[in-house]
Amino acid sequence: MPRYAFRIEYDGGPFCGWQRQAGGQPSVQQAIEEALARLEPGAHRIGAAGRTDAGVHATGQVAHADLAKDWDPFKLMGALNWHLKPAPVAILACARVADDFHARFSAHERRYTFRLMARRAPAVLERGLVWQVAHPLDLQAMQAGAAYLIGRHDFTTFRSVMCQAESPVKSIDEIRIEELPCPGGQEFRLHLRARSFLHNQVRSITGTLERVGAGAWAPERVKEALEAKSRAACGPVCPPQGLCLTGVGYPSDPFAG
């Protein structure tokens, strides 16, 4: 059966996350599997690089599925987008890939962006796409706090107690924080890049850095929290709606050419 890779965008708001749940709540995986079943009857299985949580968005999720027919990738993309409507899920690219391509296990890099708005007036146009706090934040302080997290560390402090990864040791390659113009306030974007992340790692880091930006934590306390290797040392885990999986890296780009 030919294997296809998909680059996928979705609004995580109405979903219980990427992954199908036993309770039958709507998941992104289920929405795409049902669209695949409209093209080729029967059960389908699509596996993604990042199993995003409820409410988390994506502009660069990657997943793969096997189909019976030899589809033209461009037509397959169009047909899936047609059947996905009106769900807020879009296939941005589609490619035929080798049988041993695996969206999750072949990936060597995940990129996330977290949007954090700091202003008193409620987010209106960006509602559901940002985490909002009502007080100003200090960019330099957040950058100083983030610097302690770059590199290979035991991230026990910054992972969910439900995390199923065997080891809490991960390497974070980049945490770049930029400030963008925002009418009536501030908007920050935190860009994180790593081979892989632990469960709730990005939201644990962002929630902690927000405390630093607010002045409640000195930047050095991030280092102490990391070294404590204790979940209790983490700042508050922030809500999901500011988070977006923006890209997944592979040894060779499945969508190139």
Next chain:
Amino acid sequence: MPRYAFRIEYDGGPFCGWQRQAGGQPSVQQAIEEALARLEPGAHRIGAAGRTDAGVHATGQVAHADLAKDWDPFKLMGALNWHLKPAPVAILACARVADDFHARFSAHERRYTFRLMARRAPAVLERGLVWQVAHPLDLQAMQAGAAYLIGRHDFTTFRSVMCQAESPVKSIDEIRIEELPCPGGQEFRLHLRARSFLHNQVRSITGTLERVGAGAWAPERVKEALEAKSRAACGPVCPPQGLCLTGVGYPSDPFAG
């Protein structure tokens, strides 16, 4: 009665436009006037710099209203935002202004941004905030077409037949078009700046420039259309949801300091 100026953000999607309509459809003006009535009982009247159409958004609308009480502007902003919920309208700034300040007549500049997405896959995260076309667009061609519209011209071609302005002569100070990264396609932002605009002028210009970007019109045809001074020479008027009023200029910034 003390006069207050407000800087306002709104999602135009659920509204019939800024202005109250006789039919009683929800308008942004009505939403704010009703919030004012929660603070000071009785009828209120708020006047805006730009009477945006149905579906058009704002991040920098400016309006003024007279109130009986001597409000602290910061507290007034918070109280209005509280009473505006859950309508997608937010007061970003509030200031006490001179009695002769008039949001519309004191303004000497309006700035609009139009977001135009060119890709096959449907807009998901930006749904309702962009106008989407399915074919690629040429940035340089759109810039060349736009250049013919800069300066003082008779814009009869580019205004609605319903436009109530006495004269079709307007000066456009700037049309800056930038291309931004967009997963799976292109995004363009058209930034337009003028003392004032005619009814449907921005959407008439954007719809025409899209034809140029698509290659259906040569850039020079924009010049011919302008010189024809005929509504029939205009390209198709584009839909409202990509349009946003981003700012209004005054001789002195009412919100400074």
